[in-house]
Amino acid sequence: MMKLGCSPLLLYGHLLVYLVTAWLLATADVAAGQRPGCPAKCGDVDIPFPYGVGDECSFHPGFTLSCNDTKKPFAGTVEVTKISVADGNSWMKAHTMSWRCSFSSMDTRYFDGWLNLTDTPYWISELDNKIIVIGCNTLAYMKSSSYVIGCYSTCADGNLENGMCSGAGCCQADVPKDIRFFSGYFNETYEITSQHTPCSYLVVMQKEAFTFNTSYVESTKFYYAYNGTVPIVLNWEIRPWTCEVARQNMSSYACISSNSECLDSPNGKGHRCVCSDGYEGNPYITDGCKDTNECLANPNPCGLEICHNTPGNYSCSCHRGYYMTNGVCVFEKPSRFPAMPVIGASVGLAVLVIAVACACLVQERRKLQKMKQDYFRQHGGLILFDEMKSKQGIAFKIFTEEELQQATNRFSERQVLGQGGQGTVYRGYLKGNVEVAVKRCTTIDEQHKKEFGKEMLILSQINHRNIVKLLGCCLEVEVPMLVYEYVPNGTLFHLIHGDQGRRISLPTRLGIAHESADALAYLHSSASTPIIHGDVKSSNILLDGDNRAKISDFGASILAPADKSQFVTLVHGTCGYLDPEYMQTNLLTDKSDVYSFGVILLELLTCKKPFNFNLDAPDREKSLSMMFTYAMKENKLEEILDDEIRDEDNMEILEEIAELAKQCLQMCGENRPSMKEVAEKLDSLRKVMQHPWVQQNPEEMESLLGEPSSIVSSTVVSGEYFSIEKKAVNSLQSGR
Structure with a gap:
């Protein structure tokens, strides 16, 4: 007999109702600002203000967390795995899973999951979560104060496929906006029939954390895959004041950083703080919003022009010998002819044509730069760039497309070292006549695209004499390019x-x-x-x-x-x-x-x-x-x-x-x-092969090892696959 967690009554006690209790004290006036001496992390999770460990460290009790012996933050008894101030989101693990399991005609068990965020600063994010139903012939739905929404999952055609949640064994629906309460229900008229353990599930959870597996259908594997708790993303706000009301009492106004702005919540029941354009950081603490240096971005936002960082913005200027006209840098050429009307008109027309052409060229170049920036971010370039700055001494470089084109003579066919199913490898020369191999990949799947920057950082730290060294990569193209050390003697x-x-x-x-x-x-x-x-x-x-x-x-x-x-x-x-x-x-x-x-x-x-x-x-x-x-x-x-x-x-x-x-x-x-x-x-065989005594006296070696003749035993002993015969080891160590 299997068990599916605790009883329903006990599971009810483990839900987010603790947030309701904590929020009852939220109307008390608390001075705004970061509390000194309060921990900024709990284990691996950052705790940014207005959140805090303990009432004395948070903006309001609704943002109070605890940090237990396992070094994990909790809101009540609900684990918090991530907090984003910039987006106003919190990632948690909640008991919102509803399930029905019939183990026999006399043994049917069930649990209807629910979530109550009423009178708390939280509501379910409609952008990051999905309503998911798993099972055969299963109709289930989420019911809130103003919505009833669900879907029907069937296995009639038998076309179940891993990763596909489109009706066969699994279906999903969008979460409505501003949901603070829901209960899960199954339609009892749709009976589950199977010779195996027949289980069905309804869950509201983070959509990126769910991947359908056919083994979830009519089994308990989905429950144990998440141990009954599923990841869910919640929006949060400072309640119950709007920006206008909060400004009248500064103890309830949270946006205390200079260069920050107050945004009313869409439901009109609270507000949230963000840093102004050109600034980043935490708007809930004094001087938390810092100026963003746009000129450090790769690629340069000014393209080939000179970038100057300004508070909250940046400006561009021309190189020497050029001047700015209509936002475009053009070459300054002195006139050699007297200012005659015809010549003046001709020059004016020529300047106009050149200006229009340059404007079009600059526009196309900016589009290209924007596309390169998008590819760079898409492949995790910003994360990789930050990691490289924080980890000094990494011999890894982010190359531009132009650098690799110059290194390979514009990817000439004469530079091709080899071709395969995943791309073409070119021989190239970097500045300083450094010889490299440039791999130009043909495709990359979506999962690797998201994790590419992180994987490059790990691969760049591989340091082994028998592994080709990864020197860098280029991320500003649709499919990233890799740069390796050059190995001259073929495959x-x-x-x-x-x-x-x-x-x-x-x-x-x-x-x-x-x-x-x-x-x-x-x-x-x-x-x-x-x-x-x-x-x-x-x-x-x-x-x-x-x-x-x-x-x-x-x-x-x-x-x-x-x-x-x-x-x-x-x-x-x-x-x-x-x-x-x-x-x-x-x-x-x-x-x-x-x-x-x-x-x-x-x-x-x-x-x-x-x-x-x-x-x-x-x-x-x-x-x-x-x-x-x-x-x-x-x-x-x-x-x-x-x-x-x-x-x-x-x-x-x-x-x-x-x-x-x-x-x-x-x-x-x-x-x-x-x-x-x-x-x-x-290694053992190589050492025996290299030993001159073995090469000169094979008959004695065979006699030494006995019958059947074997230099190294191939038996499995105590979990080890191979071990060198003791006689052979002794002969090697003695230098015979």
Whole structure:
């Protein structure tokens, strides 16, 4: 038997009614201004005035919060997760979820969620929230003092789809304006019928926090996904005074900062404060609104002209040799001819034509600058710019489009290093003759677009000798461009499958494999935020002049969230390298990278491509992983090994590498080793391979390790995938 939280009576006691109790004291006169000595944060949440921790720190009791031992702010018993003074919003977690569950004909449970913000400074934001109904054959609605609104969700056609809330298993409706009270209801004439646990839900919550999953339908998973509390965005105001009334009694007037303005609420029952145009900050505290320096914006609001910051605004002036006419800088050219009427008229006409042309040119240039500014903000450029200023020493630059055009000779085809499904890479030279690789992406999805600036800051701090360094990015274009360090010796794919006829020794192959594995292990477990590469393949492993490996191309990468349910993505990758488990579940994990790396090990062992597109080839020979699995099963490993490395002296090492690849290619991700374990295994084999005693005395080494001959054991002991045989370790440490 499962349980869905507390009883209905107990849940009623945990709702936002505590805000009502706190607001009953709001009519008392309290002096305006920031209270000295009051905490500005509770845990990770900023507490800006008029909010405060305790009555003595807030403008009115309606804005009083508590900060408990968990370092989380609460309004009553409702957790507050974010406060915005500029927008007049508060983000909270509330018990507003209504549900019906029938576990049997004799066991039906329900809870009707509600919210009462009457006589508080809060109301539900109609812009940030949605009314959402989940279930099969479910009609539910939200009822307030003046509205009844809901929708009908059905599963009749069976076309349920993750992420789609348009009637099949999930429907949604807009929240009306000025809602301070509502109750949730289900229409009892619409019965839920299912052989499984039949549950239906009605919830008013933040629309950006909800993503429909088909597993929510007729199950308890939606309830436990949010633990019964859902995020909701509330508007707030200073009540119950309008601006005119509040100014008559300064103790109730909140807009005390200079350069601030008072705005009456749309419902006429309160007011809110904002900083004047050209200023930013907190209008509720003395001198809280500070001048915004528009000239520091990127790009310059004056374009190519000189920008001068002024209080609340900015002005533009011309460079030397130009003068301002009709708001446009034009070249000042002295007249060489006497002022004759005909010449004067001609010059005047010419000036007029030039002025009009310049005005059109400037207008188009301003449109272009505005578009670049919009792209810059859209890709998180302002957030990235602020983070770079706060974190000194980051070797990362935000490039302009013009800089990258000059570096690549206007993206000339002669500068192309390679092309792929996600974009084209160009060779370029920055100022100072610094050689770089510029990746010009073709598309970017909406989720990455919102998080792009944040992800760039994390990727820029990756510092590993076997990972291509990200030097910067360009955000003022529709699809951002990335700038990497230049790696001169091509890709591992070209080295293995190219027609240059070069011999690749086993130590070289083993070194490349170990360095690549070490880099992926760093991304998975040692980076400040774990990163899943998502497109591990030999063409994404670059080689420098000494054939040292460098992992590149993070176009398909994702930052690993703490909640593994967030790993669900659209399947993308390269044929032959894709993890079968990922293709079945859409669940991208670090073990997906392990599988792809196992295919790279097979390429190094066999010099064969991951996928054979020859239609006449047998099924087991179309996929390199299938060919390898068949060879291992039939004990025919030697038949698929590359002739250049296949000899009796190397067979023990090759068998160990093959066994490692076999572990990486396990169908179930949980049975695969981690990249850290793979890197340790390859490091051990590399050390044994490099040891001169092993190269000169293979028979003695085989005798030392015993039968069956094995340099490194491949057994799983106490949760560890690989461990070096004690005799081999002792021989290496003693330098024999």
